[in-house]
Amino acid sequence: MKIAVIGTGYVGLVSGVCWAELGNDVTCVDKLQSKIDQLNSGKVPIYEPGLEQMMNANRTAGKLRFTTSLAEAVQLADLVVIAVGTPSLPNGEANLSFIQQAAEEIGQVLAGYAIIVTKSTVPVGTNERVAAWVGAHTSQPFDVASVPEFLREGSAVRDTLHPDRIIIGTDSERAAAALESLHRPLTDQIVRTDIRSAEMIKYASNAFLATKISFINEIANLCEKVGANVEEVATGMGLDQRIGGSFLRAGIGYGGSCFPKDTQALIQIAGDVAYDFKLLKSVVEVNQLQRRSVLEKLADSLGHLNGRTIGLWGLAFKPGTDDVRESPAADIMAALIEAGAVLKVYDPIAMVNFKRTYYNAAGSDDNIIWCEEQWEAVLGSDALCLLTEWDAFVQADLQRVESLLRGSVLIDGRNVFRLEQVASTGLRYYSVGRPALKRERSETASL
Ligand SMILES: NC(=O)c1ccc[n+]([C@@H]2O[C@H](COP(=O)([O-])OP(=O)(O)OC[C@H]3O[C@@H](n4cnc5c(N)ncnc54)[C@H](O)[C@@H]3O)[C@@H](O)[C@H]2O)c1
Numbered sequence: 001m002k003i004a005v006i007g008t009g010y011v012g013l014v015s016g017v018c019w020a021e022l023g024n025d026v027t028c029v030d031k032l033q034s035k036i037d038q039l040n041s042g043k044v045p046i047y048e049p050g051l052e053q054m055m056n057a058n059r060t061a062g063k064l065r066f067t068t069s070l071a072e073a074v075q076l077a078d079l080v081v082i083a084v085g086t087p088s089l090p091n092g093e094a095n096l097s098f099i100q101q102a103a104e105e106i107g108q109v110l111a112g113y114a115i116i117v118t119k120s121t122v123p124v125g126t127n128e129r130v131a132a133w134v135g136a137h138t139s140q141p142f143d144v145a146s147v148p149e150f151l152r153e154g155s156a157v158r159d160t161l162h163p164d165r166i167i168i169g170t171d172s173e174r175a176a177a178a179l180e181s182l183h184r185p186l187t188d189q190i191v192r193t194d195i196r197s198a199e200m201i202k203y204a205s206n207a208f209l210a211t212k213i214s215f216i217n218e219i220a221n222l223c224e225k226v227g228a229n230v231e232e233v234a235t236g237m238g239l240d241q242r243i244g245g246s247f248l249r250a251g252i253g254y255g256g257s258c259f260p261k262d263t264q265a266l267i268q269i270a271g272d273v274a275y276d277f278k279l280l281k282s283v284v285e286v287n288q289l290q291r292r293s294v295l296e297k298l299a300d301s302l303g304h305l306n307g308r309t310i311g312l313w314g315l316a317f318k319p320g321t322d323d324v325r326e327s328p329a330a331d332i333m334a335a336l337i338e339a340g341a342v343l344k345v346y347d348p349i350a351m352v353n354f355k356r357t358y359y360n361a362a363g364s365d366d367n368i369i370w371c372e373e374q375w376e377a378v379l380g381s382d383a384l385c386l387l388t389e390w391d392a393f394v395q396a397d398l399q400r401v402e403s404l405l406r407g408s409v410l411i412d413g414r415n416v417f418r419l420e421q422v423a424s425t426g427l428r429y430y431s432v433g434r435p436a437l438k439r440e441r442s443e444t445a446s447l
């Protein structure tokens with residue numbers, strides 16, 4: 001199949017590369033010249049394990065190209081895939097301006113029948129608008145379909161090649177048949193729906209996963225008060241097949257480019273039809289409060305934060321990605337700085353993106369020291385907070401943490417250390433929903 005993919009972000013690039021890997025002829029388009037130049041020089045602009053190698057193998061095989069010319073890509077394509085961003089507007093609603101622009105541009109250059117697929121996450125009814133935006137600029141025949149994307153960052157290639165299901169929402173038999181044959185090599189779980197249901201499946205899935213996380217975080221907060229251990233609780237709950245064990249890891253709350261944005265958008269979608277989505281509003285509120293639990297634990301262990309030096313391990317919203325959109329670390333850092341703390345921060349992959357997104361490229365803020373390696377963030381700090389569960393942090397030698405800290409407090413925002421492991425050190429240890437090790441210890445530096 002000849003495929004044009006509009007937008008070379010996490011979704012467009014990974015989908016394009018994987019479709020080429022399956023033997024299709026793929027042209028990826030982005031309006032950012034710098035991105036296309038980078039891709040044409042064989043470099044992937046995002047951190048996504050396994051992607052660069054697969055991309056270059058398919059470029060070399062002549063199955064994958066990159067261009068800024070939407071016309072060049074669309075005119076030859078049987079299938080045109082829209083994978084541009086749908087970020088939040090200030091009121092939480094999805095911003096559809098990139099979708100509209102892409103749809104209108106497609107309409108302007110369509111040279112014959114094509115199937116136009118929206119992979120971006122879009123509110124119910126958007127694909128009907130896409131059809132109108134395309135149709136306003138062309139007399140060529142076309143069909144539209146909603147094929148929402150469910151990949152996770154950090155495992156995007158694997159998720160794309162081994163999806164749990166493919167949802168195809170379209171009114172057109174011709175489009176459905178073509179899309180089924182495109183996806184059949186990936187899975188037998190292909191579900192056909194009407195367009196609006198496909199659009200809703202994406203939001204409902206993300207909202208449900210976010211609900212699971214906020215639910216277990218509330219159970220964790222309760223566990224701390226009643227002396228239970230949330231890990232044991234989650235294991236016990238998850239063995240019930242009706243509940244399932246995934247997405248029950250308590251922590252500092254969800255972040256990323258999807259859950260925060262898509263939960264807000266679904267609240268807004270409901271509001272537009274005068275439906276008050278109370279449960280989802282609480283999920284969002286709980287998530288916001290959960291980020292503050294790190295500050296409460298620091299205040300409990302250190303007494304006050306003014307003038308304290310706090311080491312932070314992890315800036316990405318989760319391990320395996322350089323994406324820092326809506327990362328809990330951003331809120332936690334801002335609150336710590338406001339409380340007068342000095343921060344020593346380190347992330348193995350996301351430092352550059354984080355500085356650029358939240359502190360301008362130079363990372364300028366007198367209260368932040370951007371560390372070159374993970375141990376620098378520990379050295380001389382009153383406390384160390386683990387915010388992202390990168391392997392290098394999970395495998396860290398806790399005796400070394402103890403010896404480099406000036407204080408003795410370790411806040412584990414992702415429950416990565418075993419309680420017995422920490423018990424063999426003198427660290428004062430706070431995790432999420434598990435018993436704290438609050439023992440007294442001298443705050444003398446041992447550098
Ligand atoms: N990131 C994820 O893990 C993920 C997973 C599933 C679904 N989604 C959804 O997929 C969509 C894309 O997400 P993303 O994270 O890949 O976005 P992104 O911001 O990483 O990338 C979007 C790209 O589209 C390009 N673009 C915008 N308008 C264009 C136009 N008119 N022509 C050509 N290029 C254009 C931008 O320059 C950018 O490179 C969003 O709706 C998102 O909610 C994302």
Ligand SMILES: O=c1ccn([C@@H]2O[C@H](COP(=O)(O)OP(=O)(O)O[C@H]3O[C@H](CO)[C@@H](O)[C@H](O)[C@H]3O)[C@@H](O)[C@H]2O)c(=O)[nH]1
Nearest residue numbers: 149150151152153247248249251253254255256258317318
């Ligand atoms: O038990 C859990 C699982 C996840 N998280 C957090 O939840 C966030 C999102 O994690 P994850 O879902 O792994 O990452 P994303 O790449 O954002 O993927 C989600 O968002 C994508 C964009 O819509 C969807 O395609 C995916 O199916 C959906 O999992 C991260 O901050 C995680 O730390 C938890 O706190 N506890």
